[in-house]
Amino acid sequence: MLAFLLLLVCASILVSGVLAVCLKDVLAAMVASGLASLFAAVSFLLLAAPDVAMAEAAIGSGLTTFIFLYALRKTGNGKAER
Numbered sequence: 001m002l003a004f005l006l007l008l009v010c011a012s013i014l015v016s017g018v019l020a021v022c023l024k025d026v027l028a029a030m031v032a033s034g035l036a037s038l039f040a041a042v043s044f045l046l047l048a049a050p051d052v053a054m055a056e057a058a059i060g061s062g063l064t065t066f067i068f069l070y071a072l073r074k075t076g077n078g079k080a081e082r
Contacts, residue, residue, distance in 0.1 A: 006046050013039045026072060034065035 016036035023029040037060035044053035 002046060006043060009039050009043045009046065013043065027069075030065060030068045030072065033068075034061050037061040037064065 013036050016032050016039060020029045020032040020036060023032060037056060041053045041057035041061060044050075044056055
């Protein structure tokens with residue numbers, strides 16, 4: 001059962017990573033990248049590494065996504081000024 005859940009979470013990481021690369025919208029790509037990091041945190045939790053899972057969730061998924069979204073907002077959502 002654990003192996004099936006881990007396989008499902010790893011497949012979700014792959015799908016989120018591919019979405020992050022293939023999406024044209026920058027905001028959606030950033031959210032997909034944060035989702036991939038969140039799935040990585042879940043996989044660490046399933047592998048009985050709660051300390052690594054907490055660090056990945058806090059830094060990889062939370063802080064990095066927040067910084068990217070802040071930078072996107074400050075740069076005008078990726079649109080050039082005219």
